[in-house]
Amino acid sequence: MQTTVNEIVLAGCAPTPLANYLKALGVLRLVAESEEGDPQVRGRWQGESFVLHTRLDRDALKRFFLEAYAPTPILAPWNGGSGFYPGDNQSGISPLTLAKAPRFQAIRQAIAEARAILGEMHLNDKPDKEVKPRLLTLLRSRVDERFLAWLDAAVVLTDGSPSYPPLLGTGGNDGRLDFTNNFMQRLVELFDPESGQPRSLAAAWLEHSLWA
Numbered sequence: 001m002q003t004t005v006n007e008i009v010l011a012g013c014a015p016t017p018l019a020n021y022l023k024a025l026g027v028l029r030l031v032a033e034s035e036e037g038d039p040q041v042r043g044r045w046q047g048e049s050f051v052l053h054t055r056l057d058r059d060a061l062k063r064f065f066l067e068a069y070a071p072t073p074i075l076a077p078w079n080g081g082s083g084f085y086p087g088d089n090q091s092g093i094s095p096l097t098l099a100k101a102p103r104f105q106a107i108r109q110a111i112a113e114a115r116a117i118l119g120e121m122h123l124n125d126k127p128d129k130e131v132k133p134r135l136l137t138l139l140r141s142r143v144d145e146r147f148l149a150w151l152d153a154a155v156v157l158t159d160g161s162p163s164y165p166p167l168l169g170t171g172g173n174d175g176r177l178d179f180t181n182n183f184m185q186r187l188v189e190l191f192d193p194e195s196g197q198p199r200s201l202a203a204a205w206l207e208h209s210l211w212a
Contacts, residue, residue: 006057012212013050023209024050031056036068065206066198070103071187073110073147076154076172076180077118078135080126083181084118092184101196107184110147117142129161136162 013024024043031037031054041054056064076082083093096104097111117138121127127135136155140148154172156163164170172179190202 003055005053005055008052008054008056008058008061009046010050010052010210011048012208012210014048015045015050027210028052030069030072031061031064034064034068034070037064061210062203062206066203068103070105071107071183072150073107073144074150074172074180074183075107075110075114075147076178077114077139078127078132078155078171079173079178079180081173081176081178081181083178083184084114085125089181089185092181092186092188095188095193096184099193099196101191101193103191103196104187104193106144106146107187110144113143113147114139133157133162 010024010027012020013027014020015024027050028041028043031041031052032039038054038056041052041056043053044051052061054061075084077084081088083090093111096107099108117135121131121135121138123131123135136151136157140151140157143151150172154164154168156165162171168179169175189199190205191198
């Protein structure tokens with residue numbers, strides 16, 4: 001049976017600025033990797049917009065992000081300000097640590113894995129430059145592959161000191177702004193950690209993000 005392929009123009013996902021370009025790639029990845037999305041989805045640029053070719057229609061794409069989207073574990077326990085240490089902003093990581101909603105299972109598990117390794121290393125504060133390589137090596141050898149994808153994007157382990165792709169600062173931060181902690185805070189603003197249900201403004205924010 002032939003499946004209808006819809007063409008969805010995402011005016012909110014433009015090639016510039018860079019954040020919007022990366023947003024387009026993120027939408028494509030999330031939809032493609034989920035059975036609730038569309039593993040056969042394709043994407044292309046058309047002028048100043050990203051276009052999805054997918055079995056989903058516009059309403060189904062909205063439902064996917066509001067109801068089925070499961071956040072990728074994006075954490076940086078090697079950074080101060082990441083939420084893992086005293087004095088860090090805990091408004092994102094604390095609710096997600098206790099989150100019962102199935103959509104948060106992967107990130108909840110990754111937080112637990114990271115904390116177990118920090119506990120083994122007796123790390124109660126941001127690791128210094130001598131300890132950080134060992135922490136990164138342990139994380140890379142033991143965390144779930146969903147967390148590993150982010151770790152490999154943020155840090156390159158070499159024989160010497162870790163290297164950091166410049167797009168993600170020095171391991172997932174821009175100065176004092178830790179991308180991962182900011183991400184967790186936004187998740188809690190968008191979804192109830194207990195039920196997983198979208199909060200009242202989530203649908204409107206989603207429409208602004210995808211369709212400007």
